[in-house]
Amino acid sequence: MDKLKRLSECVAAGDAESAAALAAEMLGSGADPQEVLDGGLIAGMNAVGGRFKAREIFLPDVLMASKAMQAALAVLQPRLAAGGGTPRGTVVLGTVRGDLHDIGKNLVGIMLRGAGYRVVDLGKDVPPERFVEAARAEGARVIGCSALLTTTMGVMRRVVELARAAGLPVKVIVGGAPVTADFASAIGADGYGYDAGHAVERVEALAGDR
Amino acid sequence: MRPTVRFLDDALIGRIVDEARGLLEKLGVEVQDPGLLDVLGEHGARVERGTSRAFLPGALLDRALATAPRAFRLFDVLGDPTHDFTGSKVHFTPGSSALNVLDWPAQTVRRPVTADYAACAKVVQGLPHIAAQSTAFVPADVPDAIADAYRLYLSLMLGEKPVVTGAFTAEGFPLMHELLAIARGGTGDLRAKPLAVFSACPTSPFKWSRDTARNVVDCARAGVPVEFIAMPMAGFLSPVTLTGTVVQHTAETLSGIVLHQCAAPGAPFLYGGSPGVFDIRYETTPMGAIETMMIDAAYNEVGKSFGFPTQAYTALSDAKRLDAQAGLETGMGAALAVLAGINSVSGPGMMDFENCVSLEKLVVDHEICGMALRLGRGIEPREDFPALPRFEELLREEHLLISPHTRKYLKSEIAFPGPVIDRASRARWAEEGSGTLGDRAHAEVERLIGQWTPSRLADDLKGALTERMAAAAKAAGADALPPLP
Numbered sequence: 168m169d170k171l172k173r174l175s176e177c178v179a180a181g182d183a184e185s186a187a188a189l190a191a192e193m194l195g196s197g198a199d200p201q202e203v204l205d206g207g208l209i210a211g212m213n214a215v216g217g218r219f220k221a222r223e224i225f226l227p228d229v230l231m232a233s234k235a236m237q238a239a240l241a242v243l244q245p246r247l248a249a250g251g252g253t254p255r256g257t258v259v260l261g262t263v264r265g266d267l268h269d270i271g272k273n274l275v276g277i278m279l280r281g282a283g284y285r286v287v288d289l290g291k292d293v294p295p296e297r298f299v300e301a302a303r304a305e306g307a308r309v310i311g312c313s314a315l316l317t318t319t320m321g322v323m324r325r326v327v328e329l330a331r332a333a334g335l336p337v338k339v340i341v342g343g344a345p346v347t348a349d350f351a352s353a354i355g356a357d358g359y360g361y362d363a364g365h366a367v368e369r370v371e372a373l374a375g376d377r
Numbered sequence: 378m379r380p381t382v383r384f385l386d387d388a389l390i391g392r393i394v395d396e397a398r399g400l401l402e403k404l405g406v407e408v409q410d411p412g413l414l415d416v417l418g419e420h421g422a423r424v425e426r427g428t429s430r431a432f433l434p435g436a437l438l439d440r441a442l443a444t445a446p447r448a449f450r451l452f453d454v455l456g457d458p459t460h461d462f463t464g465s466k467v468h469f470t471p472g473s474s475a476l477n478v479l480d481w482p483a484q485t486v487r488r489p490v491t492a493d494y495a496a497c498a499k500v501v502q503g504l505p506h507i508a509a510q511s512t513a514f515v516p517a518d519v520p521d522a523i524a525d526a527y528r529l530y531l532s533l534m535l536g537e538k539p540v541v542t543g544a545f546t547a548e549g550f551p552l553m554h555e556l557l558a559i560a561r562g563g564t565g566d567l568r569a570k571p572l573a574v575f576s577a578c579p580t581s582p583f584k585w586s587r588d589t590a591r592n593v594v595d596c597a598r599a600g601v602p603v604e605f606i607a608m609p610m611a612g613f614l615s616p617v618t619l620t621g622t623v624v625q626h627t628a629e630t631l632s633g634i635v636l637h638q639c640a641a642p643g644a645p646f647l648y649g650g651s652p653g654v655f656d657i658r659y660e661t662t663p664m665g666a667i668e669t670m671m672i673d674a675a676y677n678e679v680g681k682s683f684g685f686p687t688q689a690y691t692a693l694s695d696a697k698r699l700d701a702q703a704g705l706e707t708g709m710g711a712a713l714a715v716l717a718g719i720n721s722v723s724g725p726g727m728m729d730f731e732n733c734v735s736l737e738k739l740v741v742d743h744e745i746c747g748m749a750l751r752l753g754r755g756i757e758p759r760e761d762f763p764a765l766p767r768f769e770e771l772l773r774e775e776h777l778l779i780s781p782h783t784r785k786y787l788k789s790e791i792a793f794p795g796p797v798i799d800r801a802s803r804a805r806w807a808e809e810g811s812g813t814l815g816d817r818a819h820a821e822v823e824r825l826i827g828q829w830t831p832s833r834l835a836d837d838l839k840g841a842l843t844e845r846m847a848a849a850a851k852a853a854g855a856d857a858l859p860p861l862p
Contacts, residue, residue: 181779222795222796226778227778227779227783227784227787230778230779231779231784234779270776273775273776347804348804359804361802361804361805361808362802362804362805365804365805365808
C-alpha cells in the first residue's frame with residue numbers, strides 16, 4: 168500500500184505511534200516533508216473531518232486522530248521549518264472579557280489543531296484589544312471569540328470593531344451557547360460556529376481552505 | 378446491582394398463587410375441546426362434560442410446575458443463538474398481529490398488504506435493540522385461511538431474526554410448523570433450536586377456546602415454544618383491583634401451563650400476558666395505562682417466583698399518531714419492563730390498542746428500547762477506584778475525552794440514541810432542516826429499507842418455503858402468492 172495512504176489511515180485511526188514511526192520512515196527514505204504533511208497527515212485529518220461531519224465518528228475519535236497527527240507532525244516539524252512549510256495558518260482563539268467559561272473554546276482549539284491549523288489560545292477573560300494585538304503579532308487569518316454568557320457576548324462586537332479599525336486581513340468567527348447566527352450577523356462577524364466541528368468548517372471557509 | 382422494581386412482596390405473591398390455585402380447583406377452566414378435556418382428565422383433572430370445564434387439583438398443578446422448564450433459548454434462521462430466556466435478560470420484539478398499518482404519507486390507517494409486511498421485516502432486520510421479528514400485522518392481500526402462515530413465510534424469507542407469531546386457528550398450526558421446519562432443516566433441528574414463539578391466548582375469564590387450546594398442545598408436542606397471553610381486563614372481565622386481576626391472570630396462565638405440560642412435559646414456554654384496565658369512559662382497554670403496566674410487572678413477579686421466563690405486551694401506546702403520548706406510554710412501558718426484568722417484551726411499533734403498527738413508531742421505539750436496556754445495566758464501578766489517578770489525569774489534561782478510561786467505557790456507559798431522538802443543538806438541528814421526530818423517523822425507515830440485504834437463509838430453503846406457501850395459497854383459492862418485494 169502507498170505509504171502516504173497508510174500514514175493517512177494511521178492518523179484517521181488515531182494510531183499515534185504508527186503515524187510517527189511511518190512519518191520517520193518516509194523522511195528517512197527521502198520523502199518531501201511537505202508532501203508527507205499534505206498527502207499523509209492533512210489527508211488523514213480531512214478524512215476524519217468528513218466522517219465526523221457525516222456523524223460516523225465523534226469528538227473523541229477526532230481528538231485521537233489529532234493526537235496521531237501531532238505525533239507525526241513532531242517528526243516532520245524540524246524538516247518543515249527548514250523547508251519553510253507550515254500548517255494551514257494561524258487562528259487566534261479566546262473566551263471574551265468577563266467570561267471564564269472555556270470548555271467550548273478549548274474544544275474548538277483542539278479541533279482546529281487537529282485540522283492542521285496553528286492555534287494561539289489566549290485563554291479566558293480576554294480583553295478585545297488582546298485578540299487584535301495577537302492577530303497582528305501572529306499573522307492570524309482568523310480570530311475566534313467564545314462566550315457562554317449573554318452578559319459577555321456583547322464584547323464580541325468590540326473585537327469585530329477593533330479588528331476592522333486595525334485594517335487587518337483577519338476574519339472574526341464567534342460561538343458559544345447564547346450566540347446565534349443572527350447575533351453574529353448583527354455584530355458584523357464574518358462567521359458563526361454552533362459547535363466545535365462546525366467552527367472548524369467555518370474557519371476553513373473563511374480562510375479559503377475549502 | 379441490577380436496578381429493579383417490585384410491586385409485590387413475597388407474602389403477597391404467595392397469597393396470589395394460593396388463591397389462584399383455589400380458583401383452578403374450585404371453579405376450574407373451560408376447555409372447548411373434548412379431546413383435550415380427556416387429556417386433562419387422564420392426568421388427574423376432574424372434568425365436567427356438560428360445561429366443558431376441567432377442575433385442576435393442586436397435585437396436577439404441582440406436577441406441571443415440576444416439569445415446566447425454567448429457561449430456553451431461541452435461534453435465528455441461520456441457527457445462531459439470539460435469545461437467552463433466563464434471569465432478568467430482556468429482549469424486545471415488535472408488537473404483533475395488528476389489523477392496520479399507519480400509512481405515513483397519508484397519516485391514516487389502512488389494511489396492510491404484502492409490501493407493508495416486507496417493509497416491516499426489512500426495518501426490523503436493521504434494528505439491533507429489537508431482538509426478534511414478530512408477525513406484526515395481517516396482510517390483507519392473501520386469503521384469510523393462510524394469512525397466519527403467510528406472515529410467518531414472509532418473515533422467514535426476508536428476515537433472519539426469530540419470529541414471535543401465532544396461529545389463527547387450530548388448522549393453521551401444521552402449515553406454520555412445516556414452514557419453520559423447512560427453514561430449520563427438519564423438525565428435530567427445529568425442536569433443538571427453536572425459531573419461533575407462538576402466542577396462546579386464553580379468553581377471560583378462565584376459558585380456552587378450541588383453537589387456542591389446540592395450539593397450546595400442538596406447540597408443546599412439536600417442541601415449539603409458546604407464550605401464554607392471558608388478558609384479564611380490570612374492572613370489566615376481572616376484578617377492578619390490580620391484585621384481583623393478577624390473581625385471575627395467575628389462574629388463567631397456570632391453567633395453560635397444566636394443559637401444556639400434560640401434552641408434553643418439559644415443553645418450553647414464556648409466562649406472559651396482555652392484561653389491561655378497562656376505561657369505562659371510552660369502553661377501551663388502554664395498554665398505555667400505568668395500571669396496565671403495573672399489572673404486567675406484577676404478574677411477571679409471580680412468574681418469576683416460579684422461576685419461569687416471562688413475557689409482556691408493553692412498551693406500546695394507544696396513541697393514534699406518532700405524538701407525545703406515543704413516546705410517553707412506550708417509554709414508561711419499556712423502562713418498567715426492563716426494571717421488572719421481563720424477558721420478552723412485545724410492543725415496539727404498536728399503537729391504537731394493539732390494532733395498528735407504525736414503522737415510524739417502531740424506529741422511535743427502537744431508540745427507546747436502547748435507552749431502556751441501558752437503564753437495565755444499572756450503575757457499576759468500572760475502574761473507578763481508586764479515584765485519584767483519574768482526577769489527576771483530568772486536571773493534567775483538562776479533559777477526559779480521549780482518556781483510555783473514556784475510550785474503554787464510553788459506549789458501554791452511555792447509550793447514544795439516534796438518528797431519531799434529537800440531541801443536536803438548535804443551530805445544528807436548524808441547519809439539518811428543522812425536522813420533526815416524525816420526519817426523522819420516516820427518513821430512518823426509508824434508510825433501513827434501502828440498506829436491507831437479503832436474508833442469508835440458503836436459497837434452496839427459500840425455494841422450498843415458497844413452494845410450500847404457494848401450494849397452500851392455491852389450496853386456499855389464490856392463483857398465486859403476491860410478488861415478494
